[in-house]
Amino acid sequence: MEGNKLTSVDLKHIEIQDSFWGKYINLVDEVILPFQWELINDRVEGAEKSYCIRNFRIAAGKETGEHKGMVFQDTDAAKWLEAVAYSLNKNRNSRLEEAADQTIDLIAEAQCEDGYLNTYYTITGNQRWSNLFEGHELYTAGHMIEAAVAYYQATGKRKFLDVVCKLADYICQVFGPEEGKIHGYPGHPEVELALVKLYRITGNNNYLCLADYFVRTRGERPCYFLNEDCIKNGNYIFPEFKDFDLDYNQSHMPLSEQMTAEGHGVRAVYLYSAMADLAYEYQDEDLLRQCETLWDNIVNKRMYITGSIGSASYGERFTGDYDLPNDTNYSESCATVGLAMFSNRMFHLTRDGKYMDIVEKALYNTLLSGIAMDGKHFFYVNPLEMVPETVKKNPTYRHVKTTRQLWFGVACCPPNIARTLASLGNYIYAVDEHTIYVNLFIQSSIDCQLSGRNVNVRQESNYPESGKVTLFVKPQEEGSEFTLAIRIPTYCKEAVLRINGKEESPQPEKGYVHIRRLWKKEEEVVIELKVPFRYVRSNPRVRHNIGRISLMKGPVVYCLEEADNGDYLSTAVIDTRIEPKEEFDHQLLKGTLCARIKGARIDYGKTGSSLYEAERPVYKEAEFKAVPYSSWNNRGEGEMIVWMREKD
Amino acid sequence: MEGNKLTSVDLKHIEIQDSFWGKYINLVDEVILPFQWELINDRVEGAEKSYCIRNFRIAAGKETGEHKGMVFQDTDAAKWLEAVAYSLNKNRNSRLEEAADQTIDLIAEAQCEDGYLNTYYTITGNQRWSNLFEGHELYTAGHMIEAAVAYYQATGKRKFLDVVCKLADYICQVFGPEEGKIHGYPGHPEVELALVKLYRITGNNNYLCLADYFVRTRGERPCYFLNEDCIKNGNYIFPEFKDFDLDYNQSHMPLSEQMTAEGHGVRAVYLYSAMADLAYEYQDEDLLRQCETLWDNIVNKRMYITGSIGSASYGERFTGDYDLPNDTNYSESCATVGLAMFSNRMFHLTRDGKYMDIVEKALYNTLLSGIAMDGKHFFYVNPLEMVPETVKKNPTYRHVKTTRQLWFGVACCPPNIARTLASLGNYIYAVDEHTIYVNLFIQSSIDCQLSGRNVNVRQESNYPESGKVTLFVKPQEEGSEFTLAIRIPTYCKEAVLRINGKEESPQPEKGYVHIRRLWKKEEEVVIELKVPFRYVRSNPRVRHNIGRISLMKGPVVYCLEEADNGDYLSTAVIDTRIEPKEEFDHQLLKGTLCARIKGARIDYGKTGSSLYEAERPVYKEAEFKAVPYSSWNNRGEGEMIVWMREKD
Incomplete structure (x- = not known):
């Protein structure tokens, strides 16, 4: 891998004005976030109740009652906050920010003295960490951390970040290889990638070490879940879990031996995302190669053409190679978000355009099929073939909905889609010190630093309706030397490149045309991709x-x-x-x-x-x-x- | 319907010697029944334990321990005894008969003073009849009754019949429309058709009335199961039952309003079989028409070409019209047995060959696919398409086995197949006072009474390898007048008839050629059916x-x-x-x-x-x-x- 990996550019510096994506992105501020705010506050008639904010109020002692909703209900708020944060990057909508601040205050009040934060366990009094297989405490913590990092980056406000640092510090005390600590790991991976994010923003190495510990301990024998956890106790939160094998959550063998993508789709790709992060942080070539193997297995043997994964509803999981039924599949929206996350990380590490092909496929198809064009209705499950009459009468399809639903009891998908739409800029561009990568052809403008100078790149595009993409490159100072790398998708078999009107023959390497030169005050680069039906x-x-x-x-x-x-x-x-x-x-x-x-x-x-x-x-x-x-x-x-x- | 319905001929008087069926029928005596005897006694290594005989020994006080196996585990013994009975009709195998008598003695000892007979409730002490939805007490009683009737018919021994009469008398005291009785009905239909059998052999009208009560009360509002039973109490034996709708067991509306076949396949066809019986006993034309409607719905919209039913595994049930997936289906062997039973009854009432087309389809295809040619391995589920690798890796197919299994925890199918094979003669021929119907072209010989005279009919056939069927008709006395009715299957578009070598043009009516004449000492009727691939x-x-x-x-x-x-x-x-x-x-x-x-x-x-x-x-x-x-x-x-x- 390259020692200096690519990074995303702060979303504040990216503006999107695309005809295709505009239909959806504008929904985030205008519809989805306000609507989801109402939803997590249980103020939408006809929608399943979330109880999310209410649970925080009870845990904070501001209200009495029982915990309601799923054990991971807190993540509704976390994912909403994360999406709000991305949205605030480009527009400090004060109503949203006030609602967010108020929620953060509430979360802070619901946090225990020692840093623990989880309304389900706090309210019920159930023993913390007694059921890592199902309890979702670390998963929930992970979403809190992701949200807090995003909120800090967007607003500069530290309160939420302080809350999750206290939470992470506490988790570091509880888990780890040392004697007296719990030698377990999450039933649902998520906290691993979140801890890497927290490490990157705080510089606190403990967080990175714990992420690494969680990943490398996973699946070691004797298996923690069999020996210490709910499988041993037989006290299941979700009765169906007792029928699941350990591969359901990727703990069936040490991670280093896992060469095929198995088990629950979302769990898998969240875990692999963390593996990619750790591969970079520890410059671990073996881990990177393993990520490549797992990614290859998904993309070349277990992925739908729509960029979705999870061929079976039972376990919401991967099945076998080439087993891709079109109507009984699960293809969860969240798993597609995770696949985009994993692929984007792999691109950042390898600069190979094949990863971006999959990001693009996932975003343009299943991410969007997950949300209705009114911004208020969502699909969890994304079949590639649907006969409504059959779906309604045949219980083999009982996981499938024939129309998008207002909200779900398990509400992971809607906010996951929202946060991805709100952070779309992270996928469009990537940079290192001297290069800007144009990954997706979405009309937009970006300000970034290249070779120490401010540069603005404006992209005009009506992709994929037209394959013509024009990039206006404006360095602050004439004569800046840097590279503009433009992606040539694998499916595009013919492309024409013009720099300031002069045709050049593009020589793509690993899916990118690299234009390295001394850039004048404003130059125009046109790439014409042939993308017929x-x-x-x-x-x-x-x-x-x-x-x-x-x-x-x-x-x-x-x-x-x-x-x-x-x-x-x-x-x-x-x-x-x-x-x-x-x-x-x-x-x-x-x-x-x-x-x-x-x-x-x-x-x-x-x-x-x-x-x-x-x-x-x-x-x-x-x-x-x-x-x-x-x-x-x-x-x-x-x-x-x-x-x-x-x-x- | 015809006032005098057709009946089967005592199996003692039918001998089968067919090259196709011989492969399977001979297995019954030689392999299946001895093997199943070992199985229900838990003496087969590598097979799942049945606990069936053991449960009876505990209930009879001859052994101590807990009840093991399903709530309906007693039916393993009942179905085995029923098959033994059919087998003894043609061959009084003394080892089998001794084992059967010994089992019947044990069953008699396990019966309670008041007539109640059920090892699960007796051993556990759970309250009788408290969970009709799932408890299977009446279902189990039904199989006991069927077995006892068959055993009495085969051996003339009354002991088992007396046991089940005492049981049935007790059930008549407990259930019925009168005040103080339980106004419920079975969660799994079966006892209804058994009570009709018991009525027919004993003449005790109470049994018929109770069968009629069970059928006609079913689905009445307010629904018994919602108001008085496990659904109300929330105490489920089978956790998945809490997700089932009432149509699962055909109690979603009064039976008289049910015009499509819904719910669990086996439950449905057992129920419809009883409806057909009652239609005859009460000469109820409306009920007969309803049976026709339900049968039409199955056969023309919800049945696999192999004569199997149940398009979905979840609920082992019917789904919607024309919904017949070939790989995720259930198609239980027992449901096919039930469909043959229902169709045979409809034929007996209407003399319409279309019903026999379905009996034949069910027997030649799914009944036999349920059993391996070694007689020891069985399929529950009979898909029409199988890719073993997919079945093993994709949990959507977790109900499917890639090879036949030695025995099942829920062991309904193996003995159900055995009893059907052992009573195959009941499907080959049917008679009324003056007519013998030749329904299936299986080489065999039958002695029966026609127009008051003994008649022997011998059938030579190598069907369907060859379409030529020769019938040697031998009345005891020359000049007897009666009708020989030979089925012309619907799929056969061309047939030649020869009587004593002379070609006649067959004029089938409702699928049968009727040859009415004064029969001489021995005559030869040949039907040549054209049955190409x-x-x-x-x-x-x-x-x-x-x-x-x-x-x-x-x-x-x-x-x-x-x-x-x-x-x-x-x-x-x-x-x-x-x-x-x-x-x-x-x-x-x-x-x-x-x-x-x-x-x-x-x-x-x-x-x-x-x-x-x-x-x-x-x-x-x-x-x-x-x-x-x-x-x-x-x-x-x-x-x-x-x-x-x-x-x-």
Whole structure:
């Protein structure tokens, strides 16, 4: 790995004004954060109650009552605060900031004298750390830490940071290799990556060491969970957990031996994200290689084309290589967020564009399919094929919802989506001392320091509708030498580069064109990526997709919806020898680029009422309209299909 | 309905000597019953313990200990005894009869003074009838009654019959519409049809009335289960039951309003069987029509081509119309037994051959796929498509086994299969005063009374390998007038009839050719059914089967197995324009009629290690060998597929 890893630029210095992403990003400030504030305060009629703020009030002694909601209910507030922080970076919305400050005050009051912070255990009086497998105390702490770091970075206010430092200091006293400490680790990884963040902002090496301890102890034999925890005691919080194997939470073998992505999807990618962080901090090449192996296994064998993971609902987990059912899958929104986090970290360490391909895929497809265009409804589970009638009547699909829901009892996904949208800038650009990487083609502007000088880069883009991206590079001082690295996605087979109007032949390395030069006062770099609609086929080992194709443009996966094409979408057959036709539908969902594709409908003619007497079918010519998968289900309940039959 | 319904002939008078069925029927006496006797006595190494006989010994005070196994563990013994009884009809195997008598003595000792008989409640001391939803007391009683009736019919010994009459008398005191009695009904239907059997053999009308009460009270509002039972108390035996709706056990609405088959498959068809019985006993045309409606719904919208039912594992239940996934389904062996029972009863009432089509489909396919050809291994769940690697790694399939298992903790299927095989004669023939119906083409001989005279009919058949069936009709006295009715299956589009060598044109009515005449001393009737291999397509509303075909010969469904065709069976494409070629494989599983079919393999060429970069596939010519679905998985673990892709 490179000794100097890439970093993100402070979100304060990035402004996004993109036609595609604008539909969603503006929702964060305008709808999602205010709405989620109401939700965690239980003020939204028709939504499941969160009890989150109420739990803090009880723990703080300002109200009486029992803890309600999940054991990790506190994280609703933490993820909301983290998203608020990212949002405040660009706009110090005083109403939001006041609400956040007030919440932070409450959290501080709910913190115990010794630093412990968790309303479930505080209110119930259950023994702290007695059930690491399920109790989510460290997971919750991790989200608190992430939120506090973000809030400090956005506002400069230390109060929340002080709270989580006190919490982290306490956790450092409780856990670790030393005698007398608990030799366990979290049932749900999350605190590991949070502790690295806290270390990076505070410089306190204890936090880094503890993260490292948690990661390296995981899965060691004898297994902590079997010997000391709920599995031994048989006192389960979640009854279904007693049927889960240790691979559910990646503790089935020492991490250093884990070469395939196993178990619960979110747990896995949060853990791998921390591993990537530690690989850098300790300059540990072995750990980096292991991250690469795990990432390869996910991306080349266990990931949906939409950038989602988790082929099974039971355990919300990875299953086996090439096992990617399109309708019974889990594909949790949060797992996609985690995959983007992990991939972004791997990019920062390796500067290899293949990681950014996956970040882009995850963000453009499953992240957005998780949220409705009204900003108030969310999918947990993101199937690639849906027949609502079946989903409602067949309990094999009981984890699937046929429309996005207002809120969930387990409310991880909505705030996770919100914080990712609010921090999108972290994915668009990355920098080191002398280079700025343009990763995503999202219209925006960034101010950063390159070779010690202030530089502004403005990106004009209407991607992926158009593949033309213009970068206006403005160093504060003429003649600054630095590198502009522009990503050429793997799916883009042809690109034209023009610097100040002069065509150059791009020579991408690891997915990036590097333009190193002395930059004048303002220069214009244009990259024209050829991103036509294209048909994509699966590796034939994915049996569910044999004989099927999907349609993509750039990173965007398309699908057929009942609203455009009627029902029985399984009878649609696409003739991939005919080019898809682009069609911009101004009426559709604030303006959407659609595709008209040709093929046939399988027609069995009159089949009567019998089940097994159909005649040989005929193929009746038909045209279909495809829309981005991310925008599906914004027009009511209906069928949807990503992997369509291909005409022989 | 006809006032005089058809009946079965005493199994003593039917002898079966069929090449296809012989492989299985002979297993009953030689392997299954002795083996199951060892199993219920916990003497088989490597098998899950049954505890069944042990529980009876404890309840009888001959041993001390706790009840082990399921609440309905007693039914292991009951179903074993019932199968033994059918077996003793044709062969008074003294070792089996002694074991049976000994078991019956034990059961009698385990019965309480007041007639109550159930080792679970007796041993645990839990309150009788406190949990009808889950407790299975009436279900268990039903199996005891069925066994006792069969044993009495086979041996003439009254002891077991007396035990169950005492039990039934006691149940009649406890349940019923009168004040002071429990106004509930079984969580698992079964006792209803058993009580009708007991009524028919004893003439005690109380039993019929109680069966009728149970059926007609079911689903009435307010619902008994919500108001008086475990749902109200919240004390569940099976934790998952708390998530089940009332339709799980058909108590979601009054039975008279139920027009679609809902809920747990076995419960449903046992209940409908009792409804058919009651329709006859009370000559209730409305009830008969409702049975027809429910049967139509199953057969035309919710049944697999293999005669199995239950599209979802969760709840082992029906889902919606045309929802027939081939790999995540439940398709329990017991549900198929129940469907055959229900269909046979409907045939007895209506004399319509369409019911016998389904009996035949159920018996030739799923009944037999439930049992290995060694007679010792069983499938509970019968998928129509299996990829073992996926099944093992993806918990969506955790209900599926990749090979048949020695025995199950819930051991309903093995003895249910055994009793059905042992009573196969009940399905082959049916009679009324003047007619004998030849329903199934299984080589056998029957002695019966027709028009008051003894008649022997001998059937020579090698069906469905050959469609030629010869019936030798021998009345005891020349010149007896009666009708020989021979079934022409719906799938048979052409048949030739010859009476004593003279060709006649068959005029089937409701699926039967009726030959009414004065029969001489011995006459020969030949029916030649044309039953070539044929390709079958699903109604296109079955989305999982669109673009797919299956292969059948007569009632027998064929499949591709990995043992013959290699793996990746999803890439097999069948050219249905080419006729399948018959091939009798003498080496295969005691001799098996196979089919050679032609088509192609989808070949994506070199696809590299990536998931989504495959080229347009080519279709490489290929030949496949298909074997009967019933015989699959007798050569080790491997892929299997029933619904194959059809070449355009």
